[in-house]
Amino acid sequence: MTRPLTVTVTGAAGQIGYALLFRIASGQMFGHDTPVRLRLLEIPQAVRAAEGTAMELEDCAFPLLADVEVTDDVDVAFEDANVAMLVGARPRGAGMERADLLQANGGIFGPQGAAIAANAASDARVVVVGNPANTNALIAASHAEGVPAERFTALTRLDHNRAVAQLANETDATVGSVSGITIWGNHSATQYPDLSHATVGDRPARELVEESWVRDEFIPRVAKRGAEIIEVRGASSAASAANAAIDHVRDWVLGTPGDAWTSAAVVSDGSYGVPEGLISSFPVTSNGGDWKIVPDLDIDAFSRERIDASVAELVAERDAVRELGLLRER
Numbered sequence: 513m514t515r516p517l518t519v520t521v522t523g524a525a526g527q528i529g530y531a532l533l534f535r536i537a538s539g540q541m542f543g544h545d546t547p548v549r550l551r552l553l554e555i556p557q558a559v560r561a562a563e564g565t566a567m568e569l570e571d572c573a574f575p576l577l578a579d580v581e582v583t584d585d586v587d588v589a590f591e592d593a594n595v596a597m598l599v600g601a602r603p604r605g606a607g608m609e610r611a612d613l614l615q616a617n618g619g620i621f622g623p624q625g626a627a628i629a630a631n632a633a634s635d636a637r638v639v640v641v642g643n644p645a646n647t648n649a650l651i652a653a654s655h656a657e658g659v660p661a662e663r664f665t666a667l668t669r670l671d672h673n674r675a676v677a678q679l680a681n682e683t684d685a686t687v688g689s690v691s692g693i694t695i696w697g698n699h700s701a702t703q704y705p706d707l708s709h710a711t712v713g714d715r716p717a718r719e720l721v722e723e724s725w726v727r728d729e730f731i732p733r734v735a736k737r738g739a740e741i742i743e744v745r746g747a748s749s750a751a752s753a754a755n756a757a758i759d760h761v762r763d764w765v766l767g768t769p770g771d772a773w774t775s776a777a778v779v780s781d782g783s784y785g786v787p788e789g790l791i792s793s794f795p796v797t798s799n800g801g802d803w804k805i806v807p808d809l810d811i812d813a814f815s816r817e818r819i820d821a822s823v824a825e826l827v828a829e830r831d832a833v834r835e836l837g838l839l840r841e842r
């Protein structure tokens with residue numbers, strides 16, 4: 513057995529939290545020889561519900577679960593955290609303007625970034641799930657003085673997994689035979705699910721599917737899948753989001769297999785014309801510690817236009833939060 517890793521989950525009493533915590537505690541994130549300590553952060557009104565979840569975690573008698581702590585104090589929540597999964601966020605209420613939404617989330621993610629810098633382990637890695645995820649990650653990173661910006665990421669793995677599944681369905685292939693999918697840009701309806709480099713088995717995906725299917729079905733379906741799930745299920749995607757968050761952290765910490773890439777929103781180094789410092793989704797690999805943006809992919813005119821449109825939205829969100837005073841310049 514290796515030493516326990518401390519994982520902080522915010523919004524622990526929510527839907528995604530409930531789908532996430534039991535899988536982490538059972539060893540599905542770091543493997544079956546790494547014990548975990550869980551720290552659950554909630555707002556005061558939801559602490560009791562999170563305590564109920566902690567009781568159920570106890571009742572599972574997971575051999576790998578070393579400890580569970582529930583708190584509404586950000587400093588306690590992030591103490592010694594090796595991994596922070598920022599799920600809790602402020603949803604858009606009826607009649608709420610975009611600026612109000614950004615302001616409310618800035619009030620959550622700024623202090624959480626500062627608390628991570630002050631209390632987390634020196635190797636802390638952060639994934640933001642709560643929406644608007646990319647911009648919330650940017651706000652948190654800007655407040656985390658002393659923590660490398662590369663340690664702050666946002667989740668686009670759910671979009672990636674959805675794109676893999678859609679392509680596998682359309683080509684009657686298994687998901688395991690699909691590779692080379694990329695989600696670019698923002699985790700929003702402007703995201704660009706790109707299959708121009710994808711393969712199914714040993715064949716380029718573009719040889720197997722119609723151009724019109726890509727434009728008129730694949731791209732909008734992946735980008736709007738969250739709304740489709742709400743319509744059909746009557747509630748938002750929680751288990752698949754939790755699953756994707758686990759995939760993201762596992763691949764980041766343990767490494768991506770072979771030369772296969774996945775998608776994650778990471779800080780831009782200026783690659784592919786994405787302004788440096790934005791947290792945007794890219795094709796990425798991990799060596800088991802650091803994400804690396806896959807270099808030198810050819811970007812055709814159609815992809816360029818789609819990437820630029822989603823990145824323009826990220827720039828607008830960044831400018832809006834900067835104007836609201838929610839970004840701390842580092």
Ligand code: NAI
Pocket residue numbers: 522523524525526527528529553554555558599600601602603620640641642643644645667668669670671699748749750753
């Ligand atoms: P939920 O509403 O069921 O749970 C959210 C929880 O966060 C609540 O228990 C709430 O009390 C808590 N919370 C709110 N503010 C907090 C704070 N300051 N500190 C700690 N906890 C706080 O929502 P659900 O379904 O679990 O979704 C969570 C977030 O994930 C939402 O913002 C949703 O839009 C986002 N999401 C992101 C996806 C992605 O792929 N990036 C996919 C699906 C959802």
